[in-house]
Amino acid sequence: xxxxxxxxxxxxxxxxxxxxxxxxxxxxxxxxxxxxxxxxxxxxxxxxxxxxxxxxxxxxxxxxxxxxxxxxxxxxxxxxxxxxxxxxxxxxxxxxxxxxxxxxxxxxxxxxxxxxxxxxxxxxxxxxxxxxxxxxxxxxxxxxxxxxxxxxxxxxxxxxxxxxxxxxxxxxxxxxxxxxxxxxx
Ligand SMILES: [Zn+2]
Numbered sequence: 001x002x003x004x005x006x007x008x009x010x011x012x013x014x015x016x017x018x019x020x021x022x023x024x025x026x027x028x029x030x031x032x033x034x035x036x037x038x039x040x041x042x043x044x045x046x047x048x049x050x051x052x053x054x055x056x057x058x059x060x061x062x063x064x065x066x067x068x069x070x071x072x073x074x075x076x077x078x079x080x081x082x083x084x085x086x087x088x089x090x091x092x093x094x095x096x097x098x099x100x101x102x103x104x105x106x107x108x109x110x111x112x113x114x115x116x117x118x119x120x121x122x123x124x125x126x127x128x129x130x131x132x133x134x135x136x137x138x139x140x141x142x143x144x145x146x147x148x149x150x151x152x153x154x155x156x157x158x159x160x161x162x163x164x165x166x167x168x169x170x171x172x173x174x175x176x177x178x179x180x181x182x183x184x185x
Contacts, residue, residue, distance in 0.1 A: 006031040037109040041082040042069025044158055045094050047119040050135035051155065054089045056147055057131045064147035067114070067154065068092070078113045086117075090133045092124035101154050101170040114154050116167065150174065 001024050004011050009028035016023055016032050024033040044067055045052035053065045068086040072078060079097055086092050094117035103112040124133045136142075138159055146152050153174065161167045 001033060001035075004029060004031055005033065035109075037106075037111050039072040039078065039081075040069055040110055040112045041072050041078045041085060042067050042112065042114050043082045043086040043094055043097070044100060044114055044116050044154060045086060045090070045092060045119050046116065047122050047135055050137055051141065051158075052090060052092060052119065052124060052133065052135055053141070054127075054130035055132040055134075057127075057129050061147035063131075063145075065142050065145050066147040066151050069112070069114070072113075079115060082113070082115050083117075089127055089129045090124045091127055092119055092133070094118060095120045098167075099169055100167065101157060101172070103150050103153065103171075104173045105150065106173065107175065112150050112154075116158070 001011055003009065004026035007026060007029045009026055011024040011026050011033065013022045014025050015021060016025060024035070025031070026033070052068070054068055055065050056062055068089040069082070070085040070089070072081040073084075076084065079099075083094065083097070086094055097115040097117035099113070100116040101112070101114040103114075105112065122135065126133055141155060143152065146155075153172070154170075157170055158167075
């Protein structure tokens with residue numbers, strides 16, 4: 001950042017007293033501006049044996065497929081945020097949500113939280129954020145057109161778990177998301 005969001009003056013990077021990390025500190029009002037990881041919440045919506053995906057109408061990764069997910073807002077729980085994103089991006093409401101995966105991506109300062117959930121009815125549709133919303137059988141998942149490596153990671157996890165019928169909560173540190181995009185046959 002360049003300017004203080006409190007008073008508009010310039011900021012400098014320094015380690016405040018009692019701290020051990022560089023922070024942006026205002027040169028004028030001494031406000032310390034902490035930047036912390038962002039939480040992205042999402043749903044893995046299932047209908048029968050199919051998975052709901054959205055084709056992104058917005059950057060980044062415009063035109064690529066993703067699970068409904070987005071930044072958690074102040075004042076909402078992770079589940080509330082995930083359900084909201086599912087509604088906003090896919091016009092879909094889900095039932096029986098359960099916590100499924102937590103991915104730390106320290107390299108880009110993000111934390112992803114995914115819930116598994118079911119569509120009670122196959123009701124969904126495009127939105128401002130998605131040009132297309134569709135249900136996919138496993139064999140039709142557009143692996144080479146997925147928006148983010150973490151989407152591939154959680155889908156692969158889900159398909160593995162589905163074979164055994166055992167869904168444990170997954171927790172994984174994704175060290176380098178740019179290397180996570182494996183080519184699928
Ligand atoms: Zn200031």
